[in-house]
Amino acid sequence: MRLTLSPLAVLVAAVFSLPAAAQTIYPIDRADILSGSRFDLKVEFPGIVDPAKVSVTINGQDHAKVFGKPAELVAREDGKDVSSLLLRDASISKPGNYTVTASDGTTTKSVEWTVYGTPAKRAAKNVILFIGDGFSIGHRTAARLLSKGVENGKIKGKLAMDDMPYMALLTTQGTDSIITDSANAAHAYTTGHKSCVNALGVYCSRAASTLDHPKVETLTSIAKRKGMAVGAVTNSEIEDATPAAMVAHTRRRSDFNDIVKMFYDSKIDVMMGGGSPNFLPKSTAGSKRSDEVDYIGLFKQAGYALATTKTEMLAAADGAKTTRLLGLYNTSNVDGALDLKFLKKGSVAKFPDQPDVVEEMDAAIKILSRNKNGFVLMVESARIDKYSHSMDPERAIFDTIMLDNAVKKAKDWAKANGNNTLILVTADHSHPVSVIGTVDDNSPEAEMRNKVGIYEGAGIPDYQPNDEGYPVSVDVPRRLRFVFGATPDYYDTFRPFLDGEFVPAIKNADGVMVANEKYKDIPGAVLRVGNLPNKGSRAANQGIHSGDDVILTAMGPGAERVRGQMENSDLFRVIAEALSFAPQGKAAGKQ
């Protein structure tokens, strides 16, 4: 079946495929594809082609024979002078290496795919994937210090996510950039393919419509085909990039109205978060839809229980017959732990009965575990990232502690329910954040920067954690000095933001991003000149993502595959193998 070419022929082909305007093939070169998973094959030619001269082969065989159906040749894609070949919902079942060669009669281009199977025997019944959005090593260290404390040089207790046997470093770069975003990064986890910034469930092609790009199958789709229950819970808007990656296929993550439809079409069993306006028909005041589709009504008709408060969520989860739940608790993001539990700022006055991520997860597990075929649940602590963008350390650290509390609860549940749940805890990308010392209000120095304690001067901070691991006060005299490495101009206040989330920078009338003057008169505040672009289309008004690796910790059946350095897209394969999504070998026929 494989096309065999002499080394010389390969060289000749390579030389002929060198011109700048060569074909582009999706899935791309070096793609890893789960056996049997669906993907769109697309070949983009640099000009208009003669259909009679076009050939696309897979290991030397015509693609129509390999896929069981021919691709459609689009003579003029999007009305432009370029042709494309497109085949939706293709799949390859036999594991192995595949060479895909596309020719327009003049130039030839080849890419290599690796199609992989999974062990015949399913190792895990359930998978819980925790994603701390933007969750970096600095957050982890800070969460440990605030929630556990230090005594005699040792942390007094382990974080639940630290007490797991397997660990790996994940690299997060995408097809377009060394720096990723939450869409592209979560897409890697839910599809096993690499893509580009802003993309969900698609490769980034030249298609004009954001919804027309070549798709790859999501974790939700595959798990549902296997009869499993699937859930996604978050404290961001449910349409936001990370939860959307469970179901969506779009080049543009802000296609919220389309993403709501994709959630509906996916038949995902449990979904919870904020972002209700995109579910309301446009004639309902407060809607953000541009059509009259009532998704609240549609979800209800499809058998979903609807919860708009924590009380309703708990009641729905306790109902023994509830197997599907739509939980929407805020018009925007659900408030983070510091506001929800302590300060009551943010939107807590408007939405006083919101669940936290731990409670969402607990309710989701109750509902999903009613499916005897097991479940896949994605749990996101989304605002670690959002509060790191807004350079608000305490809020980001509290939501890291909340993530760990959810992990602890999941571990306890897994232990009490058969030890057959694979638990993965990771981030989608990092932020340039660090714990560099403490700030001590009792220091005799006058200026705030001279109250910063470094090395032995940092000492031990004064936080007193409660039973949930949250410090009862963040405004303690000796507190953590948590810094951001890439910033716009901003006023450094050296203090937690007790009156609401920090807004570091705002554009001035000349279009230049400048420090937000609101913080100028806070005693001790100092103007920090930023190091990020402050003019032009990419001017930064907030902290940004970094390209640093993220940590993946794992336990449970299948976790042993987590080790060393891995691509973020390899995490999908860990899940696929643990759940035996593409069983190979003797037992395969029985699956």
Place this chain on the structure above:
Amino acid sequence: MTETATSEPAAEAFALSRRTFLSLALLAVPTLAHAAEVLTFDGLYKSIGVLGIKYSDRALSLKGQAVRLRGFMAPPLKPESKFFVLTREPVAVCPFCASDAEWPVDIVVVYLRKTLVPVDFQQRIAVEGRLEIGSWTDPQSGFVSQVRIVDADIIG
């Protein structure tokens, strides 16, 4: 009201200055005959809930009438625009927000009589114009809004 309509020569000529505008308005436009009613962000809504918002009786009674609202101009999505988003607090726009997707739910969209001159986004401004309530999709930008102030002027 669309951007096209507001850019008609008559409308441009009409916007000579605020004083001229107001005095002409007294003669020509009955709905603007009274001094603008002062609205606040809080005063727009009776409640904001997950399944929808309820406008205040006063806001509903002022539909189609001249109102004045104070807030912050969010950085315009496009230069040379005639519309901008007015928010309760200064907004840190997310780098990926190219649409209305991630705006707060209680924004007011302002359609100006003249092309926007950006102001300092940290300074509270006042906007005066005719209040519109109800979903409307901008045919040019696709931006969906629920509350708008149209034929508007920034008055400081």
